[in-house]
Amino acid sequence: KIKLLPGKPCDTLARSANSLLNTDMVLISADVDPKSLEQAWFYIPRMLHSKSVVFHQRGTAQDDPLSYHLYGRAEIEALARSVGKQRAA
Numbered sequence: 001k002i003k004l005l006p007g008k009p010c011d012t013l014a015r016s017a018n019s020l021l022n023t024d025m026v027l028i029s030a031d032v033d034p035k036s037l038e039q040a041w042f043y044i045p046r047m048l049h050s051k052s053v054v055f056h057q058r059g060t061a062q063d064d065p066l067s068y069h070l071y072g073r074a075e076i077e078a079l080a081r082s083v084g085k086q087r088a089a
Contacts, residue, residue: 027068029057054076
């Protein structure tokens with residue numbers, strides 16, 4: 001089952017993260033606003049299971065070939081913690 005979530009990642013995941021538990025793959029487009037993505041990391045760990053993968057597209061459509069960054073679980077948790085600290089402050 002595929003779910004596409006248009007809009008700013010932070011706003012979209014704030015509304016949807018709890019209904020997206022046990023997501024197998026998260027694919028983040030290169031054109032996502034970095035500030036919105038930064039805040040969205042807070043929600044991503046709750047969506048994942050032990051074998052989930054999170055890819056972030058690098059470059060643009062003009063780049064040949066497009067590349068993707070595969071986030072490790074520790075990297076995802078660190079990004080989420082950094083947002084959590086900002087939210088608590």
